[in-house]
Amino acid sequence: TPALSQEKARWTMTTTWPDNLSLIEIDRHWVETVNKIAGDELEIDFRAGGTLMPATEVFDATETGSIEASGDWPGYWAGRSSAFSPLAATPSLFNGVDYLNWILEWGGFELYQEVYGDFNMVYLPYGITNNESGFMGRTKIESLADLEGKRLRLSGRDQGRVLERLGGSQVTLSGGEIYQAVERGVVDGAEFSTPGVDYQAGFAEVVDYWATPGWHQSASVFGVMINKDAWDELSEATQEKLKVAAEATLAWSLAWSERTSTEGTEAFKEAGVEISTYSEEDMARIQEMTNEVIVEGACEDPMHAKVYHSMVSYMQNYANWRDVSVPYNMSRRIDNLPSLEEIEACM
Amino acid sequence: MSPEMLTLFMFGGLMIGLFMGHPLAFVLGGTAVLAAWLGPGPRILGTIINNIYGNAMDNYVLVAIPLFILMARFLNDSGVTERMFDAMRLLLARLNGGLALTVVVVSVLLAATTGIVGASIAVMGMIALVPMLKYGYNKELSSGVIMASGCLGILIPPSIMLILMASYSPVSVGALFAGALIPGLLLGAMYALYVLVICYIKPSFGPPVPLEERADTTTGELLLMLAKFVVPPMGLILGVLGALFTGIATATEASAIGVTLAFVLFLIFGDRSLRTCYRTLIEASKTTTMVMLVLVGATAFTGVFSRGGGMQVIHDLVMAMPGGTTGALILMLFLVFILGMFLDWTGIVLLSFPIMLPIVENMGVDLLWFVVMVAVVLQTSFLTPPFGYALFYLKGVAPRGVETVDLYKAVIPFCALIALACLLLAAFPRLITGLPSLILGY
Amino acid sequence: MNAIANVIDRLNDWFGRILAPLIAVTTLVVLYDIALRFFIGRPSDWAFDITKMLFGAHFMLMAAYGLQKRVHVEVDILKRLLSRKMQAVIEIVGYLIFFVPFIWMLLTFGWGFFSRSFSRGETTYGIVAIPVYPVKAVIVVAAVAILLQAIALVIRAIQQLREEQIS
Ligand code: NA
Ligand code: NA
Numbered sequence: 001t002p003a004l005s006q007e008k009a010r011w012t013m014t015t016t017w018p019d020n021l022s023l024i025e026i027d028r029h030w031v032e033t034v035n036k037i038a039g040d041e042l043e044i045d046f047r048a049g050g051t052l053m054p055a056t057e058v059f060d061a062t063e064t065g066s067i068e069a070s071g072d073w074p075g076y077w078a079g080r081s082s083a084f085s086p087l088a089a090t091p092s093l094f095n096g097v098d099y100l101n102w103i104l105e106w107g108g109f110e111l112y113q114e115v116y117g118d119f120n121m122v123y124l125p126y127g128i129t130n131n132e133s134g135f136m137g138r139t140k141i142e143s144l145a146d147l148e149g150k151r152l153r154l155s156g157r158d159q160g161r162v163l164e165r166l167g168g169s170q171v172t173l174s175g176g177e178i179y180q181a182v183e184r185g186v187v188d189g190a191e192f193s194t195p196g197v198d199y200q201a202g203f204a205e206v207v208d209y210w211a212t213p214g215w216h217q218s219a220s221v222f223g224v225m226i227n228k229d230a231w232d233e234l235s236e237a238t239q240e241k242l243k244v245a246a247e248a249t250l251a252w253s254l255a256w257s258e259r260t261s262t263e264g265t266e267a268f269k270e271a272g273v274e275i276s277t278y279s280e281e282d283m284a285r286i287q288e289m290t291n292e293v294i295v296e297g298a299c300e301d302p303m304h305a306k307v308y309h310s311m312v313s314y315m316q317n318y319a320n321w322r323d324v325s326v327p328y329n330m331s332r333r334i335d336n337l338p339s340l341e342e343i344e345a346c347m
Numbered sequence: 348m349s350p351e352m353l354t355l356f357m358f359g360g361l362m363i364g365l366f367m368g369h370p371l372a373f374v375l376g377g378t379a380v381l382a383a384w385l386g387p388g389p390r391i392l393g394t395i396i397n398n399i400y401g402n403a404m405d406n407y408v409l410v411a412i413p414l415f416i417l418m419a420r421f422l423n424d425s426g427v428t429e430r431m432f433d434a435m436r437l438l439l440a441r442l443n444g445g446l447a448l449t450v451v452v453v454s455v456l457l458a459a460t461t462g463i464v465g466a467s468i469a470v471m472g473m474i475a476l477v478p479m480l481k482y483g484y485n486k487e488l489s490s491g492v493i494m495a496s497g498c499l500g501i502l503i504p505p506s507i508m509l510i511l512m513a514s515y516s517p518v519s520v521g522a523l524f525a526g527a528l529i530p531g532l533l534l535g536a537m538y539a540l541y542v543l544v545i546c547y548i549k550p551s552f553g554p555p556v557p558l559e560e561r562a563d564t565t566t567g568e569l570l571l572m573l574a575k576f577v578v579p580p581m582g583l584i585l586g587v588l589g590a591l592f593t594g595i596a597t598a599t600e601a602s603a604i605g606v607t608l609a610f611v612l613f614l615i616f617g618d619r620s621l622r623t624c625y626r627t628l629i630e631a632s633k634t635t636t637m638v639m640l641v642l643v644g645a646t647a648f649t650g651v652f653s654r655g656g657g658m659q660v661i662h663d664l665v666m667a668m669p670g671g672t673t674g675a676l677i678l679m680l681f682l683v684f685i686l687g688m689f690l691d692w693t694g695i696v697l698l699s700f701p702i703m704l705p706i707v708e709n710m711g712v713d714l715l716w717f718v719v720m721v722a723v724v725l726q727t728s729f730l731t732p733p734f735g736y737a738l739f740y741l742k743g744v745a746p747r748g749v750e751t752v753d754l755y756k757a758v759i760p761f762c763a764l765i766a767l768a769c770l771l772l773a774a775f776p777r778l779i780t781g782l783p784s785l786i787l788g789y
Numbered sequence: 790m791n792a793i794a795n796v797i798d799r800l801n802d803w804f805g806r807i808l809a810p811l812i813a814v815t816t817l818v819v820l821y822d823i824a825l826r827f828f829i830g831r832p833s834d835w836a837f838d839i840t841k842m843l844f845g846a847h848f849m850l851m852a853a854y855g856l857q858k859r860v861h862v863e864v865d866i867l868k869r870l871l872s873r874k875m876q877a878v879i880e881i882v883g884y885l886i887f888f889v890p891f892i893w894m895l896l897t898f899g900w901g902f903f904s905r906s907f908s909r910g911e912t913t914y915g916i917v918a919i920p921v922y923p924v925k926a927v928i929v930v931a932a933v934a935i936l937l938q939a940i941a942l943v944i945r946a947i948q949q950l951r952e953e954q955i956s
Pocket of ligand 1: 457459
């Protein structure tokens with residue numbers, strides 16, 4: 001039977017990333033894949049971040065449908081609902097593979113729909129980057145004791161709370177201000193992104209020390225917000241193609257992020273930046289603080305609690321198999337998790 | 348509506364509204380709404396609000412604009428400018444063109460402390476134009492030098508225009524301030540040199556002040572007076588630019604420090620009355636809303652223009668120019684010059700930067716250099732008819748006998764000097780990039 | 790008619806005079822932030838966001854006052870060459886074709902923008918959660934004030950037309 005003659009949909013899509021930030025590659029990868037496999041049904045006019053509206057406004061514009069779609073990092077919208085925060089990243093909990101597992105097989109995808117659905121949007125997670133670099137600066141930070149009294153550029157509310165418990169103070173600076181702030185000693189150290197991105201931003205020119213691992217953000221998720229009405233106008237087959245493209249991009253992005261992080265780390269080493277690692281005791285302490293902060297944050301909003309409940313449940317459930325597959329398992333092995341009972345009480 | 352039609356419609360609407368004398372902010376905003384309705388469709392109207400809120404209201408860098416305006420107002424109310432002018436004028440009185448030279452020097456000093464073109468020109472127009480005419484100065488030279496030097500305020504840092512430019516480009520405020528300093532001083536020096544040369548060739552253009560005017564004050568006393576009124580503003584300059592260039596403070600913080608220092612000057616030299624203080628807040632608020640409301644209209648305009656494909660139309664037009672990189676650069680700067688005849692700098696920055704900066708970046712040209720070049724070219728926007736805002740400001744305070752036609756003629760040599768400065772800056776780009784690389788490692 | 794225009798003028802004059810000092814408040818907040826950083830060694834948790842909000846509210850809410858005092862950029866050299874009657878006509882036409890669509894957009898879409906934020910209790914996402922909807926409401930409030938002022942200006946232009954017709 002001949003296909004129903006359907007008019008081709010035309011979407012305008014933008015993102016939170018400007019042209020010169022490499023994270024835009026993830027958005028482009030998805031758009032190109034969609035155009036390859038669904039080009040007959042849908043044409044996406046993709047514009048770099050900042051060209052149609054400021055990055056902070058793409059959420060509102062997608063919600064109202066004045067643009068059909070936009071790439072994002074969910075954490076930017078945490079002022080609207082704190083549940084966006086764990087959908088975007090966690091301090092010291094999930095790594096990249098955990099997000100992949102959770103999104104595709106442990107109910108994560110549905111939670112994205114639930115949280116974004118409240119804002120008249122469909123969400124396709126399509127990017128995962130693994131662990132961020134950690135603090136870089138001109139002051140040596142070898143242990144948690146060194147954080148005492150330090151002024152550190154750090155983003156995120158949970159992250160700030162952990163740092164505060166460790167005796168440091170959180171300084172909020174936009175990405176563009178970090179380089180100069182480190183150079184002038186306005187901050188003792190700063191986190192920005194993964195090693196590849198950090199190196200691109202020129203940090204190797206101004207930092208001498210790098211404290212690993214980046215406990216503040218153990219992995220991050222990116223994706224596309226799609227206006228619900230625009231989504232509903234697509235045929236089911238086209239919708240499926242967009243999802244397939246998102247899953248393909250999700251897998252690719254993880255590998256891409258790992259490769260660029262490797263290259264970035266090599267480059268930092270070559271530039272003579274000294275890399276230190278926190279001790280096991282320090283890592284255990286960070287885990288304790290993080291667990292407390294996660295429960296505290298989750299209890300401020302039921303939806304936030306619901307997301308963390310699902311994430312911690314996944315960690316517990318997956319541990320059944322993960323623990324017997326050590327050292328060949330795909331994920332992070334931790335036994336000290338945030339209290340599921342306390343989170344449940346807040347749902 | 349095709350992108351080409353949309354481009355014509357939007358610029359046509361802009362021109363009509365402008366010539367009708369309707370407030371520019373509403374012309375820009377109204378044209379945007381009508382174009383959105385007729386072009387991409389009413390669905391996209393929401394993005395106009397997103398642009399107004401995100402670009403104009405929720406923008407930390409722009410907070411420096413009202414604060415630098417407030418600083419300028421406090422400095423103005425301290426009366427330091429007038430006294431500086433009086434001392435300098437007597438000092439240079441015996442020189443051919445001495446008064447005109449005084450205007451340039453005081454304007455440059457004023458430019459380095461503040462940057463409101465309207466205020467600078469009005470002040471200099473009131474205190475300098477009448478004496479110059481009285482001593483037989485050439486009408487065009489007198490008014491031209493006041494207008495041209497008065498515009499330097501927006502080029503020599505601190506400058507609210509450079510803050511806006513930084514907000515709309517990847518270049519930082521600090522780098523732009525550093526980059527524009529030498530070109531601004533260069534222009535000032537060129538104006539001074541022009542005054543000296545023309546008054547040397549034609550002494551009747553700027554006759555020396557009669558000896559008796561000077562008789563009752565010694566040079567020593569004059570120098571002391573000068574020191575008293577030049578040193579405090581210098582402290583202000585060092586405080587603000589120093590805080591910024593050493594990285595102690597962001598532009599916004601530096602502007603707040605500037606307000607504090609100017610307020611101190613007001614307490615020392617001004618009338619210290621609460622009434623004056625309140626009036627200063629009102630005046631600064633008026634200027635702020637004037638600048639920012641054009642920004643509101645312009646961000647609505649560019650949002651719709653970009654969405655409707657207008658940016659691409661202009662982009663293709665520029666790229667179709669023969670002459671490669673040089674040709675495209677000349678065309679873009681020329682477009683800025685043409686826009687400058689009609690629009691004010693806020694609108695021009697918002698319209699041209701989103702189109703031009705990606706092109707410039709793709710060509711591998713230094714963005715800092717280009718942005719400062721645009722800033723220099725925009726000096727002409729105040730001077731060129733039909734809509735030269737410096738002309739209006741000076742006409743507002745000029746005595747009888749100085750006609751609009753005189754003012755139009757007066758700006759010609761100064762526009763030529765700006766063009767000459769542009770050639771110099773193109774031939775020696777280090778004049779722009781040298782200082783930022785020296786103090787900021789740019 | 791004239792009475793309405795006078796009331797609007799007085800209202801906006803009063804509104805502007807009350808709000809102008811916000812510029813000084815903004816300065817003080819920035820100074821407080823700097824002082825905290827220098828003397829205590831850490832910046833304020835709220836100054837950054839509050840500074841932006843004060844700035845945005847100040848210039849938007851001052852716009853109507855600015856319109857009343859005729860400070861907004863406009864180029865009236867050509868208009869001044871026309872007869873007073875023509876000036877009044879041009880003024881009214883300008884408000885009809887440019888101002889009306891723009892203010893309609895500010896009011897309707899601005900209201901949606903505000904209510905989306907208000908209904909979810911949107912806050913900033915720093916250590917301190919500051920409500921964002923008040924500053925989003927500013928767009929609507931400012932638009933109402935500007936609309937009122939424009940009504941006063943148009944009333945005066947109509948008056949001008951009538952007088953010209955009588956004389
Ligand atoms: Na200046
Ligand atoms: Na002009």
